[in-house]
Amino acid sequence: MAHAPNVGLDLYHQGHRTRLKWHRLRCRLADPLFSAETMAKGFQVGASMELDLRVRADGGFVVLHDADLQGETTGHGPVREANAETIRSARMLSGGTAPILSEDLAHMLKSAHPEARLQFDVKDTLATIGDKGLSHLRDYFANAGRSIIISGGDLDFIAHLANTMPDIRRGIDPTDKLRDLLDAEGPRMVEETLIADINGPTQPDMVYLSWPLILKANELGLDLIAVCHAESKLVDAWTFNLADPEAGFSDVEWQRFSALMALKPDQVTTDEAPATERAWLKRISP
Known part of the structure; x- marks a missing residue:
């Protein structure tokens, strides 16, 4: 489904649609981090966002990256020790609005x-989230259907979701492990490990891979995106930012980005x- 241009939703290449995902709820780097206003705009136009x-402390969640409130808000102390009222009284350092709660x-x-x-x-581990957090996710998001996808660094947490919330899409990011394997043991071991992760207990719908890893593996003869597609998994290539958004692609950036798009993320x-x-x-226009 094609959209009006210049909204920042998707690109098309050789008949393949590649969605553009708004990282940390931002359309631009200059936008406030984790902005409810940007999220509302994305919900209105049909954007993919992260x-x-x-x-x-009460088992709910808040939209923050850091483990401590002072990292991104006017609050203080560990997020996991703060309740909803305490967090609502804080303000985001970027934008000055109240943090977004899971409710x-x-x-x-x-x-x-x-x-x-x-x-x-999700930035916390299964042990930190605990039964209260898991119950909160089920109570508030079990019926979210295809509107959300839950990812996290703790594979035990993602595997738990596969068993308790099977209708919610899940994502894994094996980038660090695969990058180390590529350097130490080469493409064949990377492919075998990726396939094992895909078919493991997390049962992911989406695999998140850094774009430099994707291009490096491809130069060595391994198409990581094709491996995922062969297993019926989607691929998110992260995080590509133009050095000069107003000027567009430099020649080096275009070489890298067009090579990435040719692999059909x-x-x-x-x-x-x-x-x-x-x-x-601008680059593809005749």
């Missing part, structure tokens, strides 16, 4: 465009979605 989640997310999702997608990148994460779309259209 946010980070941290568990609270806010659940409410806003009800009015989202059918094509809107929201990635919850399903999604590209960026903090500059509209600028990336404009730069792409």
